[in-house]
Amino acid sequence: MGGKNHPFSHREGKMDGNIYITALTNLLNIKILILIFLGAAGGMVAGALPGITATMSVALLIPFTFTMDPIAGLVTLGAIYCGAIYGGCFSAILINTPGTPSSIGTCFDGFPMAKQGRAEEAIAGATTASVVGGIFGTFVLLFLSPFLADQALKFGPPEYFWLGIFGLTIIASLTAKSIIKGLIGGMFGVLLSTIGIAPIGGDVRFSFGQPALQGGVSLIPALIGFFCIPEVLNMIGTAHKITQRIPLSKKRKGVFLSTAAKVLKMPVTLLRSMIIGVIVGIIPGAGGNIANLVAYNETVRASKHPEKFGTGMLEGVVSTESANNAEVEGSLVPLLTLGIPGAPPAAVLFGALMLHGLRPGPELFAVHTTFVYTFIISLFFANIMMLFIGIFGGRMMARAISATPVKLLAPFIVFLCIIGSYAIRNQMLDVVTMFGLGLAGYGLKKLGFHPGPIVLGIILGPIIEEGFVQSLLIGKAWTIPWTIFFVNPISVILIILCILSASWPFVSPKIEKIRDNLAKARRMKRSES
């Protein structure tokens, strides 16, 4: 872990408290701080708009950074990345549409909270969790990068396959009441993900004669359609009953502080989610979108009241938002140490570094040490800025949405959905897909299908397929080809996790019973004695 070739070992071997001080002084100048602030704020707004992903936010703002020096430019992009991932929680909570795919899980409990008039509490919780997650992630990035990056390399195609399957087992927790429908939804999502070009062989599948379907079903229109349109249609259908969809929360001062305190009193949930976030971020092929869902799943499974999730549990929002912000820094671990981006936005940062003439990788640390440390420490600042913007901006947004009457809010959301789904690839087809899937999602909801599994299927389908087929190719020459799926210790760990996760809905009520019986027995013993 140490040694001369270690990216973090500095030539003369002296311990560098200096480097941190230099980095800090670089950052404590007004221009940089303003850039971080604008980056975080801009990222938050972009992330809150459904359809603008974190990747797009960073990519769209790269040209603005050309006129800056590399460190200022990169620090700004980093702030945008952090802000965008955080910003996704706003639309997830207020209009049940994940602003970025990293906030899908936030919809599950965030939106019910908003419907109960607890929108401010949800946003406060999400803000606190995001900031804590981001700061945790930055510490990991600062001190544990090389070790973790090496572990990430151990993930090969079979491991990605099992990781994808593990992701699918989340369905079991989301739809404990009707698992078979959840599985059908998930498989339907996977089927949708196969539309387009096969990763191996290049075949065009299920394009139904439309060249535009070669690109497959884009995730964002599906997200917007499945999560948002059914809510809008509900709004329209019940407009005659209530004028405000999101009830105004009672004007209580100190919502933020009391919620923040509540969040900090959930250290186990926070820690578990943040660790999951970092791990998912580090693994290059995992993408980052699933960090919040895996964290949510684990929180539900570990909870004493799993059935309450989905009805407005603050813990749900906390787990998803801390995970996705920890994932930001996680994705930077392999980028800065090995030059391999851990998630698509990190890939854009990779490009930005290249454009500024800096090559990410171990050389970057050795040659531009101050630069790298300045960048990493700037993420602390970005997260803290997010805290402040979230405190004020969040309340404003919640009030604004509550104050808007349904007759304006519903069409406005439709307008945002159209813009959002169009802006991804500048294709009207995506708008049509969004709306079509939206109507389908409305129908499916009435029939008892939760949108989560379908979306999970769309996200995980490519990961599972590529892992599957690549493993088969690599294992072609093995004596027994399919053993390739079981050989690596990481595969075995993942398989065990899959079994645990998938069997949980069946096993957990039994564990509950055993726990209850034990408690009863203990009580009877006490009353006897």
Next chain:
Amino acid sequence: MKKIESVRNINTDRISSIIMLIIVGTFASQLIGRTFTQYGILFPKVILTILVALSIGLLIKSWVAPELREISKEENKIKIVVGIVIMIIWIWTISLLGFLTSSIIWFAVLGFYISERKNLSSFLFIISAVFCMTILFWFIFHKILLVPFPRGIFV
């Protein structure tokens, strides 16, 4: 006079499984008559098979232990249908009239349709709010983020 809200119970399991089987059939029909590479079509075939199995399982469940859901009449179904129609027309006219124009028109129409009070001041309120919101966002996306929106007869 008390409104009696009638509640219908429908066997969602049966409907869903049949719909899913139809969907699988549609996708599967895309497989016949075309040539695919071995690895290119392996995975979709597996998924289609699993879906068929699950759908049949759900169909069986719909007889053995169906999940009956209530479809209440609390929702104003007509408004929803008309709303959907307006949205379809909205999306359809984007390339005809141009993004901004069609958005302004149909946003306002939808808003006015949903609105409970249909008088002049309500109409003007909606129109001015619509103008503000659409132009603001159009400006951010088109001029700042440089997203090329479709143009039709108008902008």
Next chain:
Amino acid sequence: MKKKILLLSLGWILVSLILAGLTFNMALGAYPERPINYIICFNPGGESDLTARLQQPLLEKVLGVSVIISYKIGGGGALGWSELVKAKPDGYTIAGDNIPHIILQPLIRKETGYKTEQLKQIYCFEFTPDVLVVKNDSPFKSLSDLLDYAKKHPGAVTLGGSGSPSANSLGVAKLNKEAGVDITYVPFTGSAPTIPALLGGHVTGLMSYSTMAIVYKKKLRPLAVASEERFPALPDVPTFKELGLNVVEGAWRGVAAPPETPDEIINILANAFDKVCRDDKFVGRMEAMGFQVVHWGPEEYTKFVQKKTEEYKKILKELGLLK
């Protein structure tokens, strides 16, 4: 109160109409006089994107209008190119295009949405040959080591690459034919995922592009380059040809316009790209990233596409991939 609302509304409507009217564009005057839309058909952060972003500021200076980079990702580029051929041929929409993608896709797929000939080529600016790399600490020190091992263990040697079919996959196919071995090609979606696969030891080596070999120079050992002559940035690496194997393959990137675009506009754009691609700083940056800069105008590029089309038709027939 009602009067106030009325006045306010009318005022807003007026202001908005004025704003909207200001954006009405009348296409008069010399080309170019509006912003040009430069479509990239691959992911941001990728090679096509990086090249375009390096070109963008210089293009804006030469042409005098803004150049807006937008993305149309999907189908390995097919989505963007099928949109390009439907766009208005007024010179305000251009797209980066890649050989062999634009040739292979219509030959292999049924409904690509475009035909190779429909893309009116403007300029070709870079070439990244295939490079066969292994890990720095790999037991294979030369290409012959690898090929010997491959002969003894058919199917055991795996080379990762980007896309299928693509320049990488064809490179491996050609190598298999020329050397009489059976190396398994493992496709990944893009060049980026191939690196962790190699570094983690999941594949034996990569048939990747020169850009990967340069960027990850410290971790990879290039065994051979699939170009006609030695690649300038990798002077110590032999070409396949030198080693007796006729494997020349790689990706060329250029820019194209919709089919009916007038020749005068094509020439203006070609001259602009030419100036940009001869800029010293631009060339320096590109070569540092592992690109070989090329300067082919419309006629040269079009002829090259036709030549390559014939070549790929033959290869695909031999491999049985032609539809």
